[in-house]
Amino acid sequence: MNALQGLDLTRQLILLLAALVLFSSFAMLAQSRLVGLVRVFAWQGVLLAVTTGLVAYASGHTHLYASAVLTFFLKGLLIPWILHRMVLRLGLESARESDAYRTPVQLAGAGLVVFSYYVALPVVQLSALFTRNTIAVSLAVVLLGMLLMISRHKAVSQVVGFMSIENGLFFAAVVATYGMPMVVELGVAFDVLVAAILFGVVFLQIRASIDTLDVDRLNRLSESEP
Amino acid sequence: MADHLTSWVLALVQTALFVAGAPLLAGWLKRVKCRLQNRRGPRLTQPYRDLLRLFRKELLLPEGSSWVFRAAPYVIFGAIVLAAAVVPLIALRLPTSAIADVIVLVGFFALARFFLALAGMDVGTAFGGMGASREMTVASLAEPALLMAVFTLAMSAGTTDLSVAIQRILSSGLVIRPSFVFALLGLLLVAVAETGRIPVDNPATHLELTMIHEAMVLEYSGRHLALMEWAAQIKFMIYAALIANIFLPWGIAVGFGFGALALGAAAVAVKLALLAALLAVSETLLAKMRLFAAPQFLGFAYLLCLLGMLSHVILEVGG
Numbered sequence: 001m002n003a004l005q006g007l008d009l010t011r012q013l014i015l016l017l018a019a020l021v022l023f024s025s026f027a028m029l030a031q032s033r034l035v036g037l038v039r040v041f042a043w044q045g046v047l048l049a050v051t052t053g054l055v056a057y058a059s060g061h062t063h064l065y066a067s068a069v070l071t072f073f074l075k076g077l078l079i080p081w082i083l084h085r086m087v088l089r090l091g092l093e094s095a096r097e098s099d100a101y102r103t104p105v106q107l108a109g110a111g112l113v114v115f116s117y118y119v120a121l122p123v124v125q126l127s128a129l130f131t132r133n134t135i136a137v138s139l140a141v142v143l144l145g146m147l148l149m150i151s152r153h154k155a156v157s158q159v160v161g162f163m164s165i166e167n168g169l170f171f172a173a174v175v176a177t178y179g180m181p182m183v184v185e186l187g188v189a190f191d192v193l194v195a196a197i198l199f200g201v202v203f204l205q206i207r208a209s210i211d212t213l214d215v216d217r218l219n220r221l222s223e224s225e226p
Numbered sequence: 227m228a229d230h231l232t233s234w235v236l237a238l239v240q241t242a243l244f245v246a247g248a249p250l251l252a253g254w255l256k257r258v259k260c261r262l263q264n265r266r267g268p269r270l271t272q273p274y275r276d277l278l279r280l281f282r283k284e285l286l287l288p289e290g291s292s293w294v295f296r297a298a299p300y301v302i303f304g305a306i307v308l309a310a311a312v313v314p315l316i317a318l319r320l321p322t323s324a325i326a327d328v329i330v331l332v333g334f335f336a337l338a339r340f341f342l343a344l345a346g347m348d349v350g351t352a353f354g355g356m357g358a359s360r361e362m363t364v365a366s367l368a369e370p371a372l373l374m375a376v377f378t379l380a381m382s383a384g385t386t387d388l389s390v391a392i393q394r395i396l397s398s399g400l401v402i403r404p405s406f407v408f409a410l411l412g413l414l415l416v417a418v419a420e421t422g423r424i425p426v427d428n429p430a431t432h433l434e435l436t437m438i439h440e441a442m443v444l445e446y447s448g449r450h451l452a453l454m455e456w457a458a459q460i461k462f463m464i465y466a467a468l469i470a471n472i473f474l475p476w477g478i479a480v481g482f483g484f485g486a487l488a489l490g491a492a493a494v495a496v497k498l499a500l501l502a503a504l505l506a507v508s509e510t511l512l513a514k515m516r517l518f519a520a521p522q523f524l525g526f527a528y529l530l531c532l533l534g535m536l537s538h539v540i541l542e543v544g545g
Contacts, residue, residue, distance in 0.1 A: 012402040019404030019537040026529060103525045110532050117540050133541045 045075030357441025
């Protein structure tokens with residue numbers, strides 16, 4: 001209560017949005033339908049873009065506006081649209097991940113948040129930025145993306161988890177150092193875009209060869225094994 | 227001394243308002259819901275008439291029921307009224323809320339629930355036992371979430387005393403707290419589950435497969451049933467008042483002047499009416515879910531409350 005009251009409304013809003021970004025990661029863990037997962041991922045991108053815009057406004061770094069716009073179009077619209085189209089094209093509209101271990105995975109996610117808070121604590125004490133408290137959140141988003149990749153079997157979910165890790169890294173860059181240099185940011189953004197397209201090709205290849213997108217099946221050597 | 231006396235009288239009046247106002251809130255909720263579903267709703271006073279009718283009806287005790295069955299309605303009603311005394315409705319700093327804090331409030335709910343489950347099992351019918359086991363399943367998942375929301379509030383305000391906590395929130399002005407957003411969402415889900423509303427339980431059904439609360443009070447009649455229903459209505463109002471006054475505390479009376487109290491009463495009436503209307507909308511939009519989906523629903527509520535606590539520690543205190 002005390003630390004928060006010293007901040008103005010914009011900065012309070014940034015903290016709220018950071019919390020919502022974290023929440024969207026948990027929503028991804030809770031989402032079992034692939035279409036829903038992609039939708040939540042799009043929301044995370046939009047939230048990230050709004051947060052970046054607000055940080056730009058509050059800190060006066062104008063180049064962050066450019067990254068906010070880039071994030072909005074790339075991670076809020078384009079990549080989710082590509083993924084969504086891919087899900088439709090592969091005929092996975094009604095596909096669900098199994099519900100087993102849903103609650104334990106979410107609780108493990110909460111544990112990861114505590115862990116990232118513990119890890120980020122020394123960094124937070126060194127930093128003087130007003131966004132320093134959100135460093136732990138960005139680290140948690142990265143770890144939750146990994147957890148999503150580990151706990152899911154479908155290749156599409158794993159790609160969403162991977163993209164979510166990238167979201168977390170971008171968020172960390174914004175809140176810890178007010179963004180990376182523009183060249184790096186552009187490079188990473190287009191890398192992600194290219195990755196999204198490449199993954200599409202890989203999906204088709206996987207499906208053509210083993211007739212499913214369940215990556216557990218990749219471990220098996222021959223068709224005859226059950 | 228006179229001030230002391232006034233505050234005690236006010237505390238009694240406030241508790242009486244809870245007891246007297248709860249059927250009105252239930253009636254309002256039902257009316258809004260009926261309007262939303264293109265039906266003509268019953269009058270706002272219908273719950274009072276129902277209670278009166280039940281009080282006049284003959285009391286029938288099932289064969290083989292013990293004293294637990296007979297005592298349970300009074301214990302439950304008493305526990306819920308005591309719980310109502312703890313929650314600030316129109317004024318803060320009343321002596322009753324200083325005696326017991328919010329953890330005691332959760333304890334009162336637990337006591338009422340314990341006796342409700344006992345009464346359900348006492349008769350030995352299949353429905354009673356089934357309802358009791360379902361109620362306990364839901365409760366054992368909802369209570370941790372409720373406590374987590376309570377702890378989030380207590381950590382932000384630095385106290386578990388509801389009245390003091392609300393006063394601190396009020397005095398700090400408009401501050402956007404991420405933790406409160408999560409705690410509010412979590413508490414809304416818990417309130418829906420604990421008061422037996424859609425999508426966890428349907429209060430308007432006697433369909434055997436879906437009922438939880440109704441299954442336990444199935445054997446009750448006459449004034450016992452009236453007390454049970456009334457207690458359920460008061461419990462609903464307690465949750466509504468808690469949510470309204472913790473997260474939107476503006477308007478609540480801090481002093482004991484007539485103007486402040488009138489404003490507090492008006493503000494809380496508007497807040498409760500809006501909250502009930504919101505619930506009516508959500509009940510119209512959502513369908514009841516399977517009983518086995520309830521643990522996931524409550525797990526999500528727990529997660530929200532936990533995130534509230536974590537974001538308080540990470541975002542609001544640190545640095």
